[in-house]
Amino acid sequence: MTLLSPADFAERAGCTEAQLSALRGLGILGGDGSGHDAGDVNRVRLALSLEAAGIALPDLAEAIRAGLLSLDFTGQLMFEPVALTGIASENGIAGLGLPVDVVRRMRSAMGLSELEPGAPLREDDRELLQLIAAARAAGLxxxxxxxxxxxxxxSARRTVEAMRDLFRSQVEEPMLAAGAGSGAMLASTAALRLQLQRLGFRALHLLQRRMLEDAVFDNVATRIQEALPARPAGVGATSAGFTVVFADLTGYTMLTHRVGDAEAAEQAATFEAIGYETALIAGGRFIKSLGDGILLQFGDAATALDTSFRLRDHATILALPPLRIGLATGSVVPRDGDIFGRTVNLAARAAAEAAADEVLACDATVEQMPAVRRPSYRFTAREPSTLKGFPAPTTLYAVSRA
Structure with a gap:
């Protein structure tokens, strides 16, 4: 067991020593404070991410005491855990002589979120920056x-999502269907998760490992949200929640065959650019690009819906392929500039269900629309359907301008 000083542990976990003390006081983190097990870094990062999503730490601690879940498995969350470096992102970029706009463009191309100024660099982010700098120096x-x-x-994202879906369908879902609770299932499958990760990803490089960690964290955060008791209305940091928008270009694969890879890539880049600008103008957040798709976050449903239609109008004006847009409202789990959880998954599933030029929203998004704004839109309920990753039938609403 590797013990770290409180200062070193806090640096790796991306928090303060005061936060560590609070977690120890609640019983979420063990020890007397003199030294910390390096394996608990993921426990701290997961607990603080759930707090940022609106789950109060006392509620999490009470669920642990009640036996609804355990965080002991977090030491086996990843077979090669990634630590933080203690180097601020802007300092790491400047030290390599990389222009900020180049870093933003390259990370967007890889499907990674933008680095936040002042936030400590992850070890893999620092090495990826070094590789980008070396490639540019070589003349690329x-x-x-x-x-x-x-x-x-x-390619990396498709690989890790296939692994994640296999683990869900072949390991997690059968256990849940047999009556195991989410907390017990997460604890009992930890060792198997590690074994399968080693078999599938030992030979893959840094980017693939990063994508795997994102997918695993997303799944774990979702299961913990399911395991916690429902909170009364008004409890938590985000009672109404955020609205997430997922939009992608319809028929992108066919587009590459029709106009060629270079032109298709240019159209995807144009789509990304208008998504970034449209979200910023509306006061939202551009979370990341996913090749031919983008993920956006807004503080309310009305702004998200207005922006979705503006985005669709811009795409039409620029003669881009038709968009498919999905919206979902609820809590999200923020981590390293990205967002995870059921709300994000539902927005992606809604977009996948949409037809060309169609906007689909979940019932929570429709319910959050202010009465004064509802006359601007028509909401037509579809027949409930079972979406991938959601056990109960879900009702989606086709949205159009009134």
Whole structure:
């Protein structure tokens, strides 16, 4: 067992020593404060991310005491855990002589979120920056580097999502169907998760490992949200929740065959650019690009819906392929500039169900629309359907301008 000083442990976990003390006081983190097990870094990062999502730490601690869940498995969350470096992101970028706009473009091409100023760099983020700097020094143009990184990112994400879905369908879902609670299931499958990760990903590189960690964290955060008791209305940081928008270009694969990879990539880049600008103007957040899709976050449903239609109008004006847009409202789990959880998954599933030029929203999004804004839109309920990853039938609403 590797023990770290409180200062070193806090640096790796990306928090303060005061936060560690609070977690110890609640019983979420063990020990007397003199030293910390390096394996508990993920426990702290997961607990603080859930707090940021609106789950109060006392509620989490009470659920642990009541036996609804345990965080002991977090030491086995990843077979090669990634630590933070203690280097601020802007300092790491400046030290390599990389322009900020180039870093933003390359990370977007890979499907990674933008680095936040002042936030400590992850070890893998620092090495990826070093690789980008080395590739540019070797003479690769930014356009060619962005194209190959986009291919790397899309391939890596498809790989880890296939692994995640296999684990869910073959390991987790059968246990849940047999009556196991989410907390017990997460604890009992931890060792198997590690074994399968080693078999599937030992030979893969840093970007693939990062994508795997994102997918695992998303799944764990979702299961813990399911395991916790429902909170009364008004309890928590976000009672109404955020509205997440997932939008992608329809028929992108066919587009590459029709106009070629280079032109298709340019259209995807144009789509990303208008998504970024449209979200910012509306006061929302551009979370990340996913090749031919984008993920946005807004503080309320009305702004998210207005922006979705503006985005669709811009795409039409620029002669881009038709968009498919999905909206979902609820809590999200923020982590490393990205967002995870059931709300994000539902927005992606809604977009996948949408037809070309169609906007689909979940019932929570429709319910959050202010009465004064409802006359601007028509909401037509579809027949409830079972979406991938959601056990109960879900009702989606086709939204159109009134």
């Amino acid at each position: 143009s930014d356009d060619s580097l962005a194209r190959v990184l986009r291919v790397f990112g899309q």
